[in-house]
Amino acid sequence: MAGSEWTLPFCIVAATAMWWLPQQAFSVRCMLGLALCLLTTCIVMETNARQHIIRIRTRMMSCVWIVLAASLAFMHPLGEPLVAAALLLTSYHLLFRCYQRHRPQLDVFHAFLMLGIGSFCAPVMLLMAVPYFLYIGIFLRALTKRAFWAGLIGLAVPYWCYAVWCQTISHTEMHLKAHFTFTLYKDFPEWQEAWLSMSLAAQVTAAVVCLLSIVGIVHYLRTNYDDKIRVRMFLYIYVSQTLLLMAFLWLQPAHYQTTMALLTASASPLIAHHFALSRGISGTVFFLLSLLLTAVMATLNLWPGFATLL
Numbered sequence: 001m002a003g004s005e006w007t008l009p010f011c012i013v014a015a016t017a018m019w020w021l022p023q024q025a026f027s028v029r030c031m032l033g034l035a036l037c038l039l040t041t042c043i044v045m046e047t048n049a050r051q052h053i054i055r056i057r058t059r060m061m062s063c064v065w066i067v068l069a070a071s072l073a074f075m076h077p078l079g080e081p082l083v084a085a086a087l088l089l090t091s092y093h094l095l096f097r098c099y100q101r102h103r104p105q106l107d108v109f110h111a112f113l114m115l116g117i118g119s120f121c122a123p124v125m126l127l128m129a130v131p132y133f134l135y136i137g138i139f140l141r142a143l144t145k146r147a148f149w150a151g152l153i154g155l156a157v158p159y160w161c162y163a164v165w166c167q168t169i170s171h172t173e174m175h176l177k178a179h180f181t182f183t184l185y186k187d188f189p190e191w192q193e194a195w196l197s198m199s200l201a202a203q204v205t206a207a208v209v210c211l212l213s214i215v216g217i218v219h220y221l222r223t224n225y226d227d228k229i230r231v232r233m234f235l236y237i238y239v240s241q242t243l244l245l246m247a248f249l250w251l252q253p254a255h256y257q258t259t260m261a262l263l264t265a266s267a268s269p270l271i272a273h274h275f276a277l278s279r280g281i282s283g284t285v286f287f288l289l290s291l292l293l294t295a296v297m298a299t300l301n302l303w304p305g306f307a308t309l310l
Helices: 007-019 026-053 060-071 080-097 105-118 127-137 145-168 170-185 191-197 200-226 228-253 253-277 280-302 304-307
Strands: none
Touching: 007 026, 007 060, 026 060, 026 080, 026 170, 026 228, 026 253, 060 080, 060 145, 060 253, 060 280, 080 228, 105 127, 105 145, 105 191, 127 145, 127 228, 145 170, 191 200, 200 228, 200 253, 253 280
C-alpha cells in the first residue's frame, strides 16, 4: 500500500465521500474546504518530492494528511482549523528550502509570513516564531542577521495590515489587546475541567492522533540512522513541532479545534514515515490497528449519533 500508485487516488475518493456523507450534500463552504484540502495535499506531495522526507517512492504523507483531515468534521468547512493547517504546511515547505543556504532571506520571510497570517486563525502559530528561529539556526544552519530580520518582518506584516484596518474603524487598541489576550490566556486555569467536559469524539480523536504521533516519533528515533543528514534535520523539526503542539493541546483545550488541525498537519509526515518504512509482523499489525482506530475516530466525528450507541 505504501508504494502503490493507487493509494493516493483511493484516499482522495474516500476523503471526498467522508466530506459529503455527514451532511448528505455539499455546501459552498465545504466545497471550498475540500478544494483547500486537496491543494494542501499537493503541497505535502511537493514537499516530499523535493526533500525526500520518506526515502522510498511513496505518497503516504499525502494519504495520511488527507485521511486524517477528512476524519475531523470541523475541518470540512473552509474555516480557521483548515486554513491554519494549510498555512502551517506551506510554512514547512518554505522553511525546508532554507537548508544551508547563504541567502535564505526570501524563504524565511515567506515562512514567517505564513505563521503571521495563520496566527489569526490559530493563535499558537504566533508563539511558533521562537522555535522557528531555533530550527533555522540549529537544524537548517541558515540563520544570519538578514534572515533574522526577514523573519521578524514577515511575522509583523500581517499585524501591520491588521493595525491599519483597525485604525480605519477606530478600535485599534481594543482589537489588538483582545487578540493577544485570547492567544495567551484563554481558559488556561480551567484546562482539567475543560478536558473532562469535552465530548467523547474530541477525547478519542486527541488520544488516537497522539498515539499515532508518539509511535511515529519513536519509530523515527530508532531508525533515523538510515536517513540522510539533511532529511534527519527536517524530521527533527516535525518531531519538535509535534511535541510542542501536543503539550499546547493538553494545556489549552479551549483551542482544541485549531490545535488539533495543526497537530494533524505536523504529525502526518511522522505517521507516514512509520507506515511506509516499518517492517515485520508488528508493523503490519499496528497498521491494521491504526486503520481501525482511525475508522472509529472518523465515525465518532462524522456521525455524532454513533456515540449514543456506545
